Amino acid sequence: MLISNPSKLPPISSLTHLLRTLSSIAVPSHNHISHLLLEQKSATQVLDTFQWASKLPSFTHSPSTHRALIHKLCTFRRFDIAHQVLDEMPHSIGLPPDDHIFVTLIHGLGRAHLVKQVIKVLDLVRRYNQKPSLKIFNSILDVLVKEDIDIAREFYRKKMMASGVKGDDYTFGILMKGLCLTNRIGDGFKLLQAIKSRGVAPNTVVYNTLLHALCRNGKVGRARSLMNEMEDPNDVTFNILISGYCGEENLVQALVMLDKCFGLGYVPDVVTTTKVLEILCNDGRVMEAVKVIERVESNGGLVDVVAYNTD
Incomplete structure (x- = not known):
């Protein structure tokens, strides 16, 4: 890992609260270390803090502390080091990155608007001999919808469906929201019909999103007709x-x-x-x-x- 000074302790000001807590316990919890990592103000500080914790007697890092580290590295846009951290996990703690860590990376890349890198997380997951979960697919889809609804739709068709992942209520809610925010109401109705054709009952969130778009565009009567299809209006x-x-x-x-x-x-x-x-x-x-x-x-x-x- 790229650490500027492995023996350096994190800033005393950041450690004050933790040291008070540690005075009464022998080994800090993963939660303590995670919070400490999240307090750091630069990539160098967070790396130094992570390495410092690695040297504490009887302490071993966990997926949760790695997730905090990945989050901060993404905040500082040090995606190169974040990937190094992922590669080290199977050797350092005997576990590959989990869904929570991959989702954290996806969100970090999304905040940086690195769309291509977001999609490539699927390849990263497979590199660790894992199958991308629906949670990971949905997280990527959520990022893509905010960037470009057409890219999101293509991802759903060519990546999700091609992998045999049909999606769930959350998947369809993300797509419907993206279509309606861009006033693609006609495509919203097509999505609704596509959901039904798969034998799935669209949930209330999907319907409400389309209803809101219709009313926003002055089509209240059509919205009322659509409401009559709903099993559980809320x-x-x-x-x-x-x-x-x-x-x-x-x-x-x-x-x-x-x-x-x-x-x-x-x-x-x-x-x-x-x-x-x-x-x-x-x-x-x-x-x-x-x-x-x-x-x-x-x-x-x-x-x-x-x-x-x-x-």
Whole structure:
């Protein structure tokens, strides 16, 4: 490992809390060392601290301390040393890098916008004779969606599906979010149909993401039709639809959805409640606004100062 001075102790200021704790125990815990590593302010300091801990009597590093080291090296963009650390793990602690460490590396590369390197983590996992898990695939997909939805979709088709990894609710939620954030609503519906064609029931998060995109683009009626397909609409579903109708100043449908929301045991959030109160009061229906406040509060909901001032 590239250590500037292997015998050097970490800065005394960083060790103060740990030394107080160590005064009462013989060997520091992995948690203590991990926190100490995360406090360091440079790549040199974190490497020196890791090596210092390696020399403590009766202490052996673990995957958790290596994960903290990898995280800090990625923070300082020392990906070259991070890869060296990974290579040393099977020899130093007798264990290869685990999923948590690979995900930490993926997130670090993602923050640096190194898209190609993120995808190559799959090859890195296989180099240690491991099969990339769904967690690793999803972590890579999450990074790619934030960079380029088309690259993310290609990764899903050519890397995940080609490897026999069909994905789970989280996978489809990531893809749907990426499509909707880029206003690819048509592709969002195609994804929804593709999920169904595999015999999988799209979860509420997938539906809600598409509903939100539809309402944001002024297609509330279509969102309402889509909601009828859902097996388990939740409070978020109703907040989206009620707010959508309020945005169109369609008070009748907003109140219909509000009543249905209460009927299923859900309570609108503060933002949604305030929008309903505003549209009621603007229409001169103050007493109905008061009843909405009473109904929200009686069902355990919250109404803030803005809502009361609206009334």
